[in-house]
Amino acid sequence: xxxxxxxxxxxxxxxxxxxxxxxxxxxxxxxxxxxxxxxxxxxxxxxxxxxxxxxxxxxxxxxxxxxxxxxxxxxxxxx
Amino acid sequence: xxxxxxxxxxxxxxxxxxxxxxxxxxxxxxxxxxxxxxxxxxxxxxxxxxxxxxxxxxxxxxxxxxxxxxxxxxxxxxxxxxxxxxxxxxxxxxxxxxxxxxxxxxxxxxxxxxxxxxxxxxxxxxxxxxxxxxxxxxxxxxxxxxxxxxxxxxxxxxxxxxxxxxxxxxxxxxxxxxxxxxxxxxxxxxxxxxxxxxxxxxxxxxxxxxxxxxxxxxxxxxxxxxxxxxxxxxxxxxxxxxxxxxxxxxxxxxxxxxxxxxxxxxxxxxxxxxxxxxxxxxxxxxxxxxxxxxxxxxxxxxxxxxxxxxxxxxxxxxxxxxxxxxxxxxxxxxxxxxxxxxxxxxxxxxxxxxxxxxxxxxxxxxxxxx
Numbered sequence: 001x002x003x004x005x006x007x008x009x010x011x012x013x014x015x016x017x018x019x020x021x022x023x024x025x026x027x028x029x030x031x032x033x034x035x036x037x038x039x040x041x042x043x044x045x046x047x048x049x050x051x052x053x054x055x056x057x058x059x060x061x062x063x064x065x066x067x068x069x070x071x072x073x074x075x076x077x078x079x
Numbered sequence: 080x081x082x083x084x085x086x087x088x089x090x091x092x093x094x095x096x097x098x099x100x101x102x103x104x105x106x107x108x109x110x111x112x113x114x115x116x117x118x119x120x121x122x123x124x125x126x127x128x129x130x131x132x133x134x135x136x137x138x139x140x141x142x143x144x145x146x147x148x149x150x151x152x153x154x155x156x157x158x159x160x161x162x163x164x165x166x167x168x169x170x171x172x173x174x175x176x177x178x179x180x181x182x183x184x185x186x187x188x189x190x191x192x193x194x195x196x197x198x199x200x201x202x203x204x205x206x207x208x209x210x211x212x213x214x215x216x217x218x219x220x221x222x223x224x225x226x227x228x229x230x231x232x233x234x235x236x237x238x239x240x241x242x243x244x245x246x247x248x249x250x251x252x253x254x255x256x257x258x259x260x261x262x263x264x265x266x267x268x269x270x271x272x273x274x275x276x277x278x279x280x281x282x283x284x285x286x287x288x289x290x291x292x293x294x295x296x297x298x299x300x301x302x303x304x305x306x307x308x309x310x311x312x313x314x315x316x317x318x319x320x321x322x323x324x325x326x327x328x329x330x331x332x333x334x335x336x337x338x339x340x341x342x343x344x345x346x347x348x349x350x351x352x353x354x355x356x357x358x359x360x361x362x363x364x365x366x367x368x369x370x371x372x373x374x375x376x377x378x379x380x381x382x383x384x385x386x387x388x389x390x391x392x393x394x395x396x397x398x399x400x401x402x403x404x405x406x407x408x409x410x411x412x413x414x415x416x417x418x419x420x421x422x423x424x425x426x427x428x429x430x431x432x433x434x435x436x437x438x439x440x441x442x443x444x445x446x447x448x449x
C-alpha cells in the first residue's frame with residue numbers, strides 16, 4: 001500500500017494506482033482550475049487532454065493520469 | 080484615392096510609423112502581403128530593453144524605451160505591458176566587470192540600474208542556480224505582448240484616418256509607386272519600406288539578412304521568474320559573427336507562462352524547428368535555472384530577425400530614390416525601437432528636427448561590421 005497526501009490529507013491506495021485514480025478515490029472533484037476559473041478534471045485518462053493536471057511535490061501542471069502514486073507524494077489540486 | 084504615405088509592412092515598425100505619420104495629419108495606407116504582425120513581430124519576445132552595443136544603439140533604445148513608458152498608460156490591458164525590469168546575469172568575475180561598465184554607462188545616460196551581488200541576485204530570482212557572481216538590474220525595461228500592441232497602434236492610425244490593406248502581394252516598390260503582383264499600382268507621395276526581413280527584396284540596396292531564432296513557452300508557473308533574465312554572455316551570442324549561438328534568456332508573462340530563448344543562426348531559410356540548437360538552447364537555460372527542467376513546455380516556434388551588418392536599423396530616405404524611405408533591419412530589437420523609429424521617420428518625412436540624430440541609422444551610412 002502507498003500513502004500520499006492530497007491537499008494535505010493523507011490517503012492510502014494500492015500499489016500501481018495512478019495519481020488521478022487516487023484523487024478520485026479520495027472524493028476530490030476539481031483537479032485544476034482553468035484560466036477563466038472553471039473547475040476541470042480528467043477526460044481522456046491517457047495523457048492527451050491535459051485536463052487532469054495537478055501540482056505534485058511543488059511542481060505544477062503534472063498529468064495525474066500518467067503518474068503512479070508514490071509514498072510520501074504531496075498532491076495539490078484546484079490550482 | 081491618393082495617399083501621402085504608403086507603408087509596406089504591417090509589423091510593429093510599420094504600425095508605429097502608421098500611427099505617428101497619420102497623427103501628423105498625413106493620409107496613410109498600410110500594406111502587408113500577408114497580414115498584421117505576421118512576420119518577425121509575431122515570433123519575438125516583446126522585450127523592451129536598453130542595449131549598448133554602440134552609442135547609436137543606446138541612443139535609439141533609450142529614446143524608444145522612454146516613449147514606451149510614456150505610452151504604457153494608453154495601452155489596453157491585453158497588451159500586457161509589465162514594467163518588470165531586466166536582470167543581466169553575470170556568471171563570473173569577468174562578467175561582473177561588464178556589469179560595472181554597463182552600470183556607469185547607463186548612469187551617464189540618466190538610466191537607473193543597480194548592481195546586484197550573488198545574494199541580492201538570488202533574493203530577486205530564487206530559481207537561479209547558486210554560485211552566480213551577480214548581475215545588473217535595469218529598472219525601466221519592460222515586456223509587452225507585441226501582437227496586441229501592434230493592433231493597438233494600427234487602430235490608432237485608423238482613428239487618424241489611415242487605411243489598412245492586407246493580403247495583396249507587393250511585388251516591387253519604386254518612385255512610381257507600389258506595384259502588386261497582379262499588376263495593380265498604388266501611388267503615394269512617400270513609400271516606406273517596413274517589410275522586415277523581406278525589405279531587401281523590395282530595396283536591394285539594403286543589406287539585410289535573416290537571422291533565425293527559436294523560442295519556447297511553458298505552461299503557467301506564476302512567480303517562477305519575476306524579471307526578464309539574460310546572461311551577459313548573450314552579448315557575445317547576439318553580436319558574434321556567423322556561428323550559431325545560444326544564450327539563456329527567459330521572460331515572465333503576465334499569465335504566469337515563461338518565454339524561453341534564445342538562439343541565433345545565419346544562412347538558414349527553413350523555418351522548421353532545429354532540435355539540435357533547441358537542445359543547446361534549453362541546456363544553456365538549465366545551467367542557469369536548473370528547475371526549468373521540471374516545467375512543461377506547450378509550444379516551440381521559430382522566427383527570422385532582419386539583421387544588418389552593424390546591428391543598427393535603416394531609418395530614413397534611401398539614396399538614389401525620390402520618395403522611398405526605409406524603416407527596417409531592426410534585428411532582434413524591433414519591438415523596443417519601433418516607437419523611436421516612427422518618430423525619427425516622421426520627422427525626416429516632414430522635414431522637422433529629429434528628436435535624436437538620425438545619421439547613424441540612415442541607409443546611406445558607412446557601415447562598419449561588428
